[in-house]
Amino acid sequence: MLHIDNSLEVLKKYLRLEELNKMSLAEIIEICRERNLPTDENKAQLISDLLFWKDHTRPIPAPSTPQLSSLSDPRNLNTVHQRNGALDSKEFTMLFLDGNSPSLDIPRQDLTLGESIGSGGFKDCFKGAYKGETVAIGKLRLTDFSELDLAEVKHEINVLKKKVILLNLNFRQLRHENVIRFIGVCTHPSLLSIVTEICTNGDLFHYIKKSPRPSFTQQVNYMHDIALGVSYLHTRRPAIIHRDLKSMNILISQDGRAKINDFGLARIRPKANLLMHTQCGTLNWYVCVPPEYWTLNPSYTEKVDVYACALIFWEIMTWGFYGYPFQDLSAHALQVAVQQHEIRPPMTKLTGLYPRNLLVLVIEMWETDPSLRPSMSHVVDRLSAYF
Template sequence: MLRRANGYFDFQPMTPHSEQQQQLPPFGKGFQTIERHVDEGLQFETEETLNAMIKADIVTLCQERGLPSEGDKKDLVKNLMNWKNAKPVPGPTTPQLCSVEPVVSVQKKPLNTFHLNSLLIDANFHGEITYDQLKIGRKLGSGGFKDCYAGTYNGENVAIGELRVQNFTELDITEMKHEINVLKQLRHENIVRFVGVCTSVRHLCIVTELCENGDLYDYMRKIRKPSFGRLISYMHDIALATSYMHSRKPSIIHRDLKSMNILITTDNQAKINDFGLARIRTRANASMHTQCGTPNWQAPEFWSPNPRYTEKVDVYACGLIFWEILSWAELGYPYYNLTEHQLYEAVRDKEVRPPMEKLRKYPQSLLSLIQDMWRKDPKKRPSMSYVVDRLAEYLQ
């Protein structure tokens, strides 16, 4: 599988590692309900303090106690207050972890530095940075054709991806140039900000804002699963950025959304990265016709000799990313156990989707939204603006 090293512009095999959380046993059938008890988690909560919380945190409190998590916030608070006065608290359970298979990247015919620079720079290019303006810091990662560093530019912390020219092709530089042209048009707090490009004879670098926590794929495998409210916040960030791209005139389709292309900042914002495959859709009724992206997150309409698709391919991919976020990598990545041929057959022909059984503790309305996002028929998938509104309900 293709991915970017630590979320920063690269291709390399993936071998994730994750610590399994301790599974707590549920209460047995012989548990006796008592008339009153002390729920330490709610002992000092009142209707007023509960109503001051966001709905996502209220949902979590309900889930921890085996209470219904659907409905209005007011009803959920009422259920919690009734529970506080009467019922015992069940223990939570945790699903098991799954493994991930690494995939090797493809070797390409190299170019020389001079030709690379001539391809990248033209009369319309702006944002060039000289190498002496960059201060290179610690290494973030490396892979097929790029080493990635934290650094500074004009006093700002940035991510610096320096290309290894001997492993770079004309096709790669064309993709990079296109990515720059797309990034220059995008200004959104949940999209990685493009800073500039260094094109010295010996150094070819792309410079963006720094997201210290790296990409979401790795982050989920390093950090203990956060609160439901934080999970919703990540999903909402991704939905906001995608909705922004789709609502532009003309709209932009990312075409390669996946957890490796979502970066996490130190203040826990999620930001979309890697616009090398993004395309501008010039007319609202136009369909795109080029195959691209990573198969595990690709919508089924990609998989034909002459594919036709719209912005709804991004909606499909976001649905898979949201499933990853809710499972927090405990269920692997989408279709991790299928070969490419098996994936096409299962997903396109048999409409197989990632398993939802171990996510049933979450509100059914949220799970239904995700399932709508990855429907086979693109016309039945919701718009990302609709997804934004549904997720926002949990943050109020």
Template sequence: MGNYKSRPTLSCADELKKKISESYSFFRSKAIEDLRPRDSEWSELQLACSHCDTAKVQELLTEENIDERTDTGLTILHIACISGGEALSISGDLDCVQALLEDDVDVNQPGNSDLTALHIAALCGHAEITSYLLEKGANNSAGDAVKFSPLHIACNFGHDKVAEILLRHNVDVNISGGVGDRPLHLACAKGFLRITQLLLEGNSQRKADVNVKDDEGHRPIHFCCKSGHLGILQYLLEENADPHVVNIYGDTPLHLACYNNKLEIVRQLVTRTGTESLVKENIFSETPLHCACTCGKSLELIKLILDQPSVNINYQGKDKHTALHSACFHGHIRVVQFLLENGADMNLVASVSDQNGGSEKREEQTALMWAYEKGHDMIVTLLKHHKRPQDESACGDYSQPGGDGSYVSVPSPMGKLRSMTKEKIDVLQLRAMLPHHFQMQLSEIEFQEPIGSGSFGKVYRGKCRGKMVAIKQYRANSFGTKSDVEMFCREVAILSKLNSPYVISFVGACIDDPSQFAIVTEYVSGGALYSLLHEQKRLIDIQSKLVMAIDVAMGMDYLHNLPQPIIHRDLNSHNILLTETGHAVVADFGESRFLRSAEDNMTKQPGNLRWMAPEIFTQCTKYSIKADVFSYSLCLWELLAGELPFAHLKPAAAAAEMAYHSTRPPIAVTFPKPIVSLLQRGWSANPEDRPDFKSILPVLEECKNSPTVLMLSVSGINNSFSLSASLPAVIRDHSAESDGRNTPPLAGHVTALRTQWEMEANRNSGDELRRRLPFPQLDKNGYVSDPLSTLRISILPSDAIRGRSQTPPS
């Protein structure tokens, strides 16, 4: 595949499987927690089911309450099944389940996340209830929200008795989950040997396929080798599992064992299955030796592989990188030294494509260059001074033959020199085009406390030329870090062209010394929208949300309609800053670039994955300003819902869900209809179907001025002046009363709000504060099921909303 350098440790399917496993474990503990009696919240019937009081259940059960469920989505049959779980050690539950089913409770009624009673019984490991539910017609093939059947769940949690009962009732032993994962995959990944044996023995209908594959081509043997379950590996091999089969990434079981440092698995595979896999490359041009050096945790594992006759320490993959390249890139100095001592050739070169500007030109790079690129200084030093036996006679200008010098002939890194030359040219061009009043010295800046950080360096609050500013200071290094220099030059060039009240105002930049690069912008005191929504958990009134949404849309419309349009490429709630009056500005142009033509080759996957447009995530280099519209739509949803998009997933998994499964965040019934339509068009999978910001703005303005919002505004204003008419109630504290209308407004300054909220929190004990906080109910995807809880009314007075200056910054 070329240009390997950093193999992803987890694939998208791995991320999803990990999240599913975590979710089920959480559900199990949460379900048990939910069974604690709640006299004020649960009905008598629900409480009777939770106490397994069969007589009381029979007395209370009627046609009217037979289908009732708790706020968390538990039906009365779910409650009875959980109450009998082994984790609670409560008896009498089977009688309760029998009583409910005899009174015609639907045995297949789904609850939260589409879990049926049979799923619950499998989750809790209750064999007797499982058997009875099946006798009463429970659907043993029903899928939950991730298409897991009860057999999947039994295999995931290791309940072999439940699995055995399900198999006796002729469940489909090869039933597929959401990403093609079968029960056998789960059992092998978790190391449940007894369940693995049951599945492969099968039932009267069918046996599990020992070589069945999921959507990424993983077989059961891949999972057991990756997890290190030796007993299961031995059993699978006895059942004729193919030990040399590959997944879609070209990984054999041996590759995965080496990537995950499973020494005994590797030993067993090499001993029992031969050396065929030892010379196979995956799509990242890696053999098992490369994989072991990428992992870098075990010299014993590397030695075991090198001891095999078919293994060459200097083997070069399709892109010509060696095991030494892999160890250097990942910074494993002990591995590098071991390889060098055992004959690794540091002069071999990898052939890596130069992806800058879409060029297909290939550059030859030694292992030293790979270590240098990643900043592994100790490895660079080791390579430069390593003395091999055949180099005894080598000497340089500053060493004499037979002396102490140990000169080694290392090829000059010409590719790196070319990059350095280009970076110097970039900086010279920047100095020539940047107006003089934007050029400043570091001595002009007074640094105060740090307020943020990133891969580039740190962001500080400070003072410069008599005003409060934010200083983005890059890491102190000389030329050589190509991406940092490019990003700095491009960001300064873009900021110097901007002049709008809706984007961050540029003050200047330090561009003389590459070790002191810094960008100075206005200081926006309200902080990031992300912080207010997800860290401070502020409740923002609906009109203020729309004001912010309009401000961001105005900023993006300005960027997209400049004479030379700018595509932001990293629009998210981290990069939307709020003023103390509740207005928003678009910030952070580190990933942005000028658009010269529609044919431009663009960088792959810039920006934050959680807000990334599908066409960018799928490695496309031809995308347009409509990618910003997609990101904006997710920000708009986030602002209205008060939740992080796909909060239950990691960023990469969230991006994969949107790109490959066309999944989008759920739209609440409380969202204004015009905005619902706007969201659906804005996050369309087809960029051409997305509106531009000129057509987005009228929709938002109409919503902001709609009778409904105005009515809510009047109601909010009537309450907001009980403290002081001069203090705008932009954002309300979470510790206020749940209806949000009987609490005086807080000061409009966001910093003051944060201080006052923290003081309030300190005055209350943790338990008391939790009781006062509105407890959100979650839907099957982990989102708040009552979005009204994020739309409390505390309105900014209209003169304050309009009071923001429209004068462009100087």
């Protein structure tokens, strides 16, 4: 069930420029505090922040509860299914650009499609070129696309689009070298695609499989990059919770930098003390799903990403040398092991190979109680000690 911040709907009724101008600075600051927005600016800037928050923060459906608001006419979905899920460019534009972001629509003639560099989920990824820049083109496989798939793709684009919109408005420069840069979408029927910066070394999961174990310095660099990227997302206003962090969603650039990718399951968290309520995440070998997910109506915060990062860090340190645990456990057995018995990936073989403080940090990050896990900003500080 999707949890909706009712205060957002209430605020929309009176968060208007004329109403805010009538309020005292103290009242404005109190509203900003409740929304986890900055409070140390002047009144005009605080009002500007609130108006932007009102216009660009809204409850976003989780993949398990798709609500394709852009398809206001149910007949549009029927048309999609009748054509086995293939969308034409007009429908694609309606779904993902909403008529409000023409600058994000990339003309087909401006894209050059090159060699295949991978595939996954609903996308085939190609190396390409756009305005002289080498880019990654995620071509969407829309045959037999389900409503759930459409919801996930649309949400991924909306999260990335939010960053670009903010950039265009010059409102808090949402750019970070450890988060994949979103460039735009191509809505041409022959190449419905998402265009982002390219990372020539692919995702971390496959990079580990094909590359020798790097030096300790490089391993810590990867961890530090990941922590920086996730911390950046968590400290946005409103915060962004990724919810599906795993080595397959970490890309490695040509110069060896790690970058956060794939926001298909990301959720905007509009209020600092608001818990998210949906089931999601990917159940895989390294127990990506944290203990708080193992309920019918899970409640969680950005600490789910901290837990996931701990597992990625463990994967970086082992570098595939010791295999992948929990392969023989059923979903129920894994749930019992993680939630009731606090079973985690083995650390024994890492003792002596890595600094004790680093191993302790990972253990703290996958604590069962989310409140005991450090923030990603704190993780960044701890890892910075190694530089």
